[in-house]
Amino acid sequence: xxxxxxxxxxxxxxxxxxxxxxxxxxxxxxxxxxxxxxxxxxxxxxxxxxxxxxxxxxxxxxxxxxxxxxxxxxxxxxxxxxxxxxxxxxxxxxxxxxxxxxxxxxxxxxxxxxxxxxxxxxxxxxxxxxxxxxxxxxxxxxxxxxxxxxxxxxxxxxxxxxxxxxxxxxxxxxxxxxxxxxxxxxxxxxxxxxxxxxxxxxxxxxxxxxxxxxxxxxxxxxxxxxxxxxxxxxxxxxxxxxxxxxxxxxxxxxxxxxxxxxxxxxxxxxxxxxxxxxxxxxxxxxxxxxxxxxxxxxxxxxxxxxxxxxxxxxxxxxxxxxxxxxxxxxxxxxxxxxxxxxxxxxxxxxxxxxxxxxxxxxxxxxxxxxxxxxxxxxxxxxxxxxxxxxxxxxxxxxxx
Numbered sequence: 001x002x003x004x005x006x007x008x009x010x011x012x013x014x015x016x017x018x019x020x021x022x023x024x025x026x027x028x029x030x031x032x033x034x035x036x037x038x039x040x041x042x043x044x045x046x047x048x049x050x051x052x053x054x055x056x057x058x059x060x061x062x063x064x065x066x067x068x069x070x071x072x073x074x075x076x077x078x079x080x081x082x083x084x085x086x087x088x089x090x091x092x093x094x095x096x097x098x099x100x101x102x103x104x105x106x107x108x109x110x111x112x113x114x115x116x117x118x119x120x121x122x123x124x125x126x127x128x129x130x131x132x133x134x135x136x137x138x139x140x141x142x143x144x145x146x147x148x149x150x151x152x153x154x155x156x157x158x159x160x161x162x163x164x165x166x167x168x169x170x171x172x173x174x175x176x177x178x179x180x181x182x183x184x185x186x187x188x189x190x191x192x193x194x195x196x197x198x199x200x201x202x203x204x205x206x207x208x209x210x211x212x213x214x215x216x217x218x219x220x221x222x223x224x225x226x227x228x229x230x231x232x233x234x235x236x237x238x239x240x241x242x243x244x245x246x247x248x249x250x251x252x253x254x255x256x257x258x259x260x261x262x263x264x265x266x267x268x269x270x271x272x273x274x275x276x277x278x279x280x281x282x283x284x285x286x287x288x289x290x291x292x293x294x295x296x297x298x299x300x301x302x303x304x305x306x307x308x309x310x311x312x313x314x315x316x317x318x319x320x321x322x323x324x325x326x327x328x329x330x331x332x333x334x335x336x337x338x339x340x341x342x343x344x345x346x347x348x349x350x351x352x353x354x355x356x357x358x359x360x361x362x363x364x365x366x367x368x369x370x371x372x373x374x375x376x377x378x379x380x381x382x383x384x385x386x387x388x389x390x391x392x393x394x395x396x397x398x399x400x
Contacts, residue, residue, distance in 0.1 A: 005360075005361060005362050005364065006034075006360070006361050007033055007034020007361060007364065008033045008034055008358060008361035009030055009033045009034040009035040010034040010035075011034075011036075012030070012034070012035040012036065012094045012095065012187070013035070013036050013038075013092060013093045013094050013095070014027055014030055014031070014035045014036065014037040014038070014093065014094065014095045014096075014097060015037075015038055015040070015086070015089050015090055015093040015095070015096045015097070016037055016038065016039040016040065016070070016097045016098075017040050017077070017086070017096065017097065017098040017100070017105075018097055018098050018099035018100070018127070019041070019047045019048060019049065019099070020047065020048060020049050020052075020099075020172075021049070021066075021143065021169050021172035021173070021176070022099045022127045022143070022172040022173075022175045022176045022179070022203065023097045023098060023099030023125075023127050023176070023179075024039070024047070024049065024066050024067065024099075024176075025066065025172065025173055025176035025177075026097055026125060026127070026176040026177075026179040026180050026183070027039065027070065027097050028065075028066055028067065028068065028069070028070070029176065029177070029180050030095070030180065030183065031068065031069035031070055032068070032069060032354045032363035032364070032365075033354075033358075033361065033363045033364075034361075034363075034364070035095070036071075037069065037070040037071065038070070038071050038073055038089060038093075038375070038379055039067065039070045039071065039072050039073065039370070040073055040075050040077065040086065040089075041072055041073070041074050041075070041372060041373070042074070042075075042076060042077070043074045043075070043076055043372075043373070043397060043398075043399070043400035044074075044400070045372075046072070046074065046372040046373075047063075047067075049062060049063060049066055049067075050063050050372070056343070056349070057343070057344065057345060061349060063369050064341055064343075064349055064351055064368060064369045065351050065352060065369075066369070067369035067370065068341070068351070068365055068367065068368060068369050069364075069365065069366050069367055070369065070370060071370055071374070071375035071378070071379060072370035072371065072372055072373055072374050072375055072376070073373065073375055073376045073379045073380070073399075074372050074373030074376055074399060074400030075376070075398065075399055075400075076397065076398050076399075077108055077110075078108070079398050080109075081393060081396075081398045082398050082399075083108050083109050083110060085380070085383065086108075086110055087109075087110065087114075087115070087118065088383050089379075089383065090110070090115045090118070090119060090122060091115075091118050091119045092119075092383075093119070093122060094121065094122070094123060094187075095122070095123045095124075095125065095183055095187075096115065096122060096123070096124045096125070097125045097127075097179070098124075098125070098126055098127070099126075099127040099128065100128070101128060101129075101138070101140060102126075102128050102131075102132050102137045102138060103138070105126075112124045112126070112198045116196055116198075119196070120194070120195060120196060121190055121194060121195070121196045122196040123183055123186040123187065123190065123196045123197060123199065124196070124197075124198045124199065125179045125182060125183055125199045125201065126198060126199065126200055126201065127175050127176070127179055127201045127202075127203070128141060128201075128202060128203070129141010129142065129145060129146060129202065129203050129204065130202050130203075130204060131200055131201075131202035131205065132200045133200070141202075141203055141204070142171075142172075142203075143169045143170065143171030143172040143173075143175070143203055144165055144169075144171065145171075145203075145204075146171040146175070146202075146203030146204040146206070146207055147165065147166065147170060147171040147207055148163075149204040149208075150171070150204045150205075150207035150208040150211060151207075151208065151211050151214055152166070152170075152171075152207050152210075152211065153165060154226065154227070155214075155225060155226070155227055155228075156227060157227045157229070158227060158229045159226060159227050159228065159229065161227075163227065170207070171203050171204075171206070171207050172203065174203075174206040174207055174209075174210060175201050175202070175203045175206035175207075177206075178201050178205075178206040178209065179199060179201045182199035182201060183199065186199060213234075230248075230250075231287070231291070234280075234284055235254050235280060235284070236254055236280065236283040236284045236286075236287040236290060236291075237251070237253045237254060237259070237262075237283060237287060237290040237291060237294055238250075238251070238252040238253065238254045239251065239291055239294070239295075240320070241291075241294055241295045241298040241299075241306075242295065242298065242299060243298050243299065243301060243302055243303040243306050244298075244299060244300060244301055244302050245302040245303055247302075247303035247319060247320075248303070248319070248320050249298055249303050249306045249307060249310070249317055249318070249319060250317060250318050250319070250320065251294060251298070251310065251315065251316075251317045252315075252316040252317065253294070253315055253316075254280060254283070256278060256279060256280075258314070258315055258316070259272065259277065259283065260272040260273070261313045261314060261315055262294070262310075262313065262315045264313070265309060265310070265313040265315065266293065266294060266297040267297070268293055271290070271293065277290075303319055307319060326338075327350060335353070335357075336353045336354075337352060337353040337355075338350055338352075338353065339351050339352065339353045339354075339365060341365065341368050342368075343368075372400065373399070373400040376390075376399050376400060377390055380393075380399065
């Protein structure tokens with residue numbers, strides 16, 4: 001029998017008070033690498049994500065991704081008893097994660113100041129639409145609003161058409177990952193000083209942090225970048241080109257030497273040797289011409305042949321994958337990115353593998369996502385409650 005790999009975050013206790021996407025995604029990422037995550041859910045329906053999108057046996061299959069490696073405690077945070085139990089759990093935790101609207105924790109008597117007074121080593125991650133300060137702090141904020149406020153929505157889509165959204169909750173996920181970075185930084189600081197702290201992540205700021213040169217270009221030149229379809233303004237040539245069979249090939253020929261190889265491949269070595277196209281600035285000035293030339297070449301061939309030729313010439317290229325393509329792709333398989341879990345009914349469910357890949361302390365799928373309140377009794381016993389006390393709380397609807 002092989003020895004299990006050590007976990008990077010073994011021994012770190014995380015208390016998750018959030019729901020839906022941003023907070024739970026951050027906690028899931030920590031859990032994948034060995035943190036012990038206790039998820040607090042409201043009795044009854046639990047986290048609304050349990051019922052989002054497509055359901056299997058009454059529960060979202062998304063739930064198996066978002067809540068793997070966690071334990072579930074169904075606890076009513078609106079009651080003094082529930083709040084008291086959370087204080088006890090926070091007193092023993094290393095990290096607390098929440099993504100409620102600012103002021104919700106304070107309203108429950110669970111402000112970070114109070115929690116840190118009882119446990120100075122506690123790290124509190126707070127994710128909200130607009131952050132804990134500023135004139136917009138009390139506005140309700142979902143990821144889609146943050147994506148719009150950050151400038152991302154304005155850049156997405158075709159010029160002159162309605163701006164489109166990214167097809168996943170990218171704002172929430174980016175905020176979650178920034179939250180994880182903050183937690184890891186705070187753990188390092190605590191290791192040196194023994195002190196915890198509060199991490200304030202705003203959804204719109206997490207997306208804005210990924211907007212590259214958007215702001216400095218406006219500051220220096222007054223340039224307001226707009227949508228550009230499948231191209232990337234200011235970098236050429238890189239675009240999606242329609243092939244003979246109707247499929248699209250994404251071709252990135254924007255490196256200087258790559259551009260020369262691409263032009264030689266498509267039968268236009270004259271362009272590859274043109275001094276005015278030797279650098280990106282020159283190619284951007286003639287991007288429409290270059291896109292037309294590359295597009296004409298691609299239109300004469302099927303996408304498989306296009307990609308085969310480009311790979312032979314060492315030009316970065318790829319096809320647009322559907323999830324069916326992803327599930328069948330041998331590289332995804334070889335990298336462990338198509339994992340599977342055994343469901344309660346005996347069926348197998350494909351789920352994304354764990355990233356990033358660590359050589360010494362890789363992430364692990366240790367347990368399936370919990371049913372609502374699956375671990376309530378066990379966690380409360382660990383706090384020192386007796387079975388009689390737990391039963392009394394259950395009868396009053398405080399614990400499920």
